[in-house]
Amino acid sequence: xxxxxxxxxxxxxxxxxxxxxxxxxxxxxxxxxxxxxxxxxxxxxxxxxxxxxxxxxxxxxxxxxxxxxxxxxxxxxxxxxxxxxxxxxxxxxxxxxxxxxxxxxxxxxxxxxxxxxxxxxxxxxxxxxxxxxxxxxxxxxxxxxxxxxxxxxxxxxxxxxxxxxxxxxxxxxxxxxxxxxxxxxxxxxxxxxxxxxxxxxxxxxxxxxxxxxxxxxxxxxxxxxxxxxxxxxxxxxxxxxxxxxxxxxxxxxxxxxxxxxxxxxxxxxxxxxxxxxxxxxxxxxxxxxxxxxxxxxxxxxxxxxxxxxxxxxxxxxxxxxxxxxxxxxxxxxxxxxxxxxxxxxxxxxxxxxxxxxxxxxxxxxxxxxxxxxxxx
Amino acid sequence: xxxxxxxxxxxxxxxxxxxxxxxxxxxxxxxxxxxxxxxxxxxxxxxxxxxxxxxxxxxxxxxxxxxxxxxxxxxxxxxxxxxxxxxxxxxxxxxxxxxxxxxxxxxxxxxxxxxxxxxxxxxxxxxxxxxxxxxxxxxxxxxxxxxxxxxxxxxxxxxxxxxxxxxxxxxxxxxxxxxxxxxxxxxxxxxxxxxxxxxxxxxxxxxxxxxxxxxxxxxxxxxxxxxxxxxxxxxxxxxxxxxxxxxxxxxxxxxxxxxxxxxxxxxxxxxxxxxxxxxxxxxxxxxxxxxxxxxxxxxxxxxxxxxxxxxxxxxxxxxxxxxxxxxxxxxxxxxxxxxxxxxxxxxxxxxxxxxxxxxxxxxxxxxxxxxxxxxx
Numbered sequence: 237x238x239x240x241x242x243x244x245x246x247x248x249x250x251x252x253x254x255x256x257x258x259x260x261x262x263x264x265x266x267x268x269x270x271x272x273x274x275x276x277x278x279x280x281x282x283x284x285x286x287x288x289x290x291x292x293x294x295x296x297x298x299x300x301x302x303x304x305x306x307x308x309x310x311x312x313x314x315x316x317x318x319x320x321x322x323x324x325x326x327x328x329x330x331x332x333x334x335x336x337x338x339x340x341x342x343x344x345x346x347x348x349x350x351x352x353x354x355x356x357x358x359x360x361x362x363x364x365x366x367x368x369x370x371x372x373x374x375x376x377x378x379x380x381x382x383x384x385x386x387x388x389x390x391x392x393x394x395x396x397x398x399x400x401x402x403x404x405x406x407x408x409x410x411x412x413x414x415x416x417x418x419x420x421x422x423x424x425x426x427x428x429x430x431x432x433x434x435x436x437x438x439x440x441x442x443x444x445x446x447x448x449x450x451x452x453x454x455x456x457x458x459x460x461x462x463x464x465x466x467x468x469x470x471x472x473x474x475x476x477x478x479x480x481x482x483x484x485x486x487x488x489x490x491x492x493x494x495x496x497x498x499x500x501x502x503x504x505x506x507x508x509x510x511x512x513x514x515x516x517x518x519x520x521x522x523x524x525x526x527x528x529x530x531x532x533x534x535x536x537x538x539x540x541x542x543x544x545x546x547x548x549x550x551x552x553x554x555x556x557x558x559x560x561x562x563x564x565x566x567x568x569x570x571x572x573x574x575x576x577x578x579x580x581x582x583x584x585x586x587x588x589x590x591x592x593x594x595x596x597x598x599x600x601x602x603x604x605x606x607x608x609x610x611x612x
Numbered sequence: 613x614x615x616x617x618x619x620x621x622x623x624x625x626x627x628x629x630x631x632x633x634x635x636x637x638x639x640x641x642x643x644x645x646x647x648x649x650x651x652x653x654x655x656x657x658x659x660x661x662x663x664x665x666x667x668x669x670x671x672x673x674x675x676x677x678x679x680x681x682x683x684x685x686x687x688x689x690x691x692x693x694x695x696x697x698x699x700x701x702x703x704x705x706x707x708x709x710x711x712x713x714x715x716x717x718x719x720x721x722x723x724x725x726x727x728x729x730x731x732x733x734x735x736x737x738x739x740x741x742x743x744x745x746x747x748x749x750x751x752x753x754x755x756x757x758x759x760x761x762x763x764x765x766x767x768x769x770x771x772x773x774x775x776x777x778x779x780x781x782x783x784x785x786x787x788x789x790x791x792x793x794x795x796x797x798x799x800x801x802x803x804x805x806x807x808x809x810x811x812x813x814x815x816x817x818x819x820x821x822x823x824x825x826x827x828x829x830x831x832x833x834x835x836x837x838x839x840x841x842x843x844x845x846x847x848x849x850x851x852x853x854x855x856x857x858x859x860x861x862x863x864x865x866x867x868x869x870x871x872x873x874x875x876x877x878x879x880x881x882x883x884x885x886x887x888x889x890x891x892x893x894x895x896x897x898x899x900x901x902x903x904x905x906x907x908x909x910x911x912x913x914x915x916x917x918x919x920x921x922x923x924x925x926x927x928x929x930x931x932x933x934x935x936x937x938x939x940x941x942x943x944x945x946x947x948x949x950x951x952x953x954x955x956x957x958x959x960x961x962x963x964x965x966x967x968x969x970x971x972x973x974x975x976x977x978x979x980x981x982x983x984x985x986x987x988x
Binding site for chain 1: 707724
């Protein structure tokens with residue numbers, strides 16, 4: 237939690253649940269990534285947090301943007317971004333979204349299959365396209381499954397087909413999974429990309445861009461490797477596989493830029509033991525899985541928690557949200573210990589909740605209004 | 613899909629994704645439940661779908677309401693419900709919510725622990741309270757876990773304590789889990805409730821109400837027992853355990869009332885094979901887990917699907933949503949076969965999506981606007 241957020245919470249005690257984001261911290265994170273990877277252009281993953289204050293700040297810093305939908309492209313344009321600095325990074329796009337993006341001047345599009353390529357050729361003719369490879373997500377705390385990406389063989393065919401369809405076969409992308417905590421996945425993926433570059437060059441196709449995706453981890457409750465470790469591994473791997481003929485490099489950080497710039501302030505609604513054999517103490521908050529903490533599904537992302545009683549004796553707890561839904565439990569297996577003095581009415585903070593919280597929030601499940609947001 | 617919905621979709625072809633609900637069907641379902649369980653008062657579980665058109669229709673039919681939050685209570689009052697016909701059924705309530713409900717005239721509250729009881733005694737003094745028992749959820753497709761309810765022993769102590777705190781120890785409740793497909797769970801739970809009634813009567817406490825919860829199943833892709841089977845089992849069990857001295861009976865249906873009154877109309881965004889070994893065909897829709905289909909988590913609720921190509925040759929598919937999130941997959945293991953002719957741009961219908969869809973929808977994940985709703 238930054239001093240600015242701590243001060244804001246102390247001074248205003250805003251109604252809970254709410255998300256408070258320090259936009260200066262967003263800027264600092266952008267700069268820190270740019271410093272260690274100066275050769276890579278940063279395309280901020282808008283889906284992590286599309287708040288106008290964040291987009292405007294990043295525009296002022298010269299960031300580019302990775303958009304998941306036509307609506308996100310519109311948010312970027314409204315915040316002052318130029319169309320040529322926006323990548324339409326979702327491999328699954330409605331025809332109407334492609335047409336809108338093309339009309340707005342967006343020139344770069346992701347794809348991973350022939351059907352999408354044909355849609356792009358028709359509705360965004362001549363555009364720069366990049367093919368997403370499927371890579372291992374081992375080491376990621378929020379892996380991306382088999383939903384996206386294609387094989388090396390298939391990507392080769394598709395890039396040749398892109399040229400035949402009058403598109404600009406611009407580059408390749410991969411995504412190692414979100415909150416990726418090892419550098420191995422990047423190194424392995426870059427090696428594959430390098431092979432395909434060489435192979436396609438032999439077939440007369442000169443790709444010019446590698447999109448390294450996002451996935452850079454932030455610290456929740458456990459240490460993660462520093463960003464310079466990732467930068468170093470990526471730079472090494474790129475040099476190893478491309479020599480001095482480095483292609484344009486793109487990174488798409490979301491969580492890394494905004495994650496630790498945000499804090500959720502929440503009220504404890506109830507603390508009780510349920511009278512069951514295990515005697516677990518249950519803590520119920522006024523925010524849960526359907527109020528924005530969707531990444532706690534499967535207890536994947538484990539947020540740090542601050543309470544007014546920190547320093548006192550603690551005991552193991554299960555932590556759940558305020559709805560009548562039995563699935564609205566954040567942590568039941570993960571080892572969470574909270575102060576024994578914690579009680580209904582206390583205000584607590586969920587740390588590093590700037591990414592993937594505000595937009596996952598449900599419109600009104602159980603009647604609860606969406607999370608209020610403060611950008612300071 | 614009711615003829616009215618089919619007609620509406622054919623005539624208006626509303627922008628997708630959207631939810632269309634036939635309010636006459638809601639009424640028919642309410643009446644059918646009332647017919648088979650005439651002795652039970654129906655408290656509609658507002659969380660299933662709090663649309664004003666639904667609440668107004670149910671008010672006109674004499675329904676009572678089970679609210680999960682102060683906001684849901686407000687929705688019911690705004691739709692014309694009387695405060696005495698509203699139960700505040702969430703066992704986890706903010707103090708401010710209890711105070712608001714009490715001020716608005718709500719007199720019935722759920723609880724399952726001493727801490728909540730003390731909040732009620734203080735902020736809703738004199739109210740009727742009922743204690744929620746933990747029961748087996750076996751047979752439920754959306755079970756409710758260990759988040760709610762307490763043991764028989766603990767409930768006994770709590771009801772005596774309620775009296776000591778100046779509250780009205782009114783009754784007991786349980787919930788067998790949502791989309792409960794067997795009658796056994798109701799029978800077992802009623803037996804336990806009956807025991808506790810007897811036990812507390814011996815201690816000088818005469819409870820007057822049994823809240824049987826909801827959970828009545830609807831047909832998705834597989835047949836479920838008819839509602840009269842549940843009504844019969846419940847009536848038998850109540851008579852067996854209470855004889856002629858039947859307490860007030862409450863049921864809290866949500867899914868049963870609105871589930872099959874709604875249809876989601878969606879556009880197919882992409883159909884492709886990913887070039888992987890298994891050669892699965894992937895179908896991407898413009899609605900997914902974060903656009904309202906949250907109950908597909910773990911592939912629990914399996915909606916029926918209609919396509920324009922029904923009747924033609926089919927093949928196994930995986931079905932995913934439109935976001936960049938790898939978790940946004942509805943069905944990958946469940947056996948779904950869809951027509952081989954299905955293609956990008958087709959409109960399809962997800963059947964029986966009237967319950968637990970509109971409100972789970974995220975505010976704007978990946979930039980996508982919330983599901984549009986039509987009540988006809």
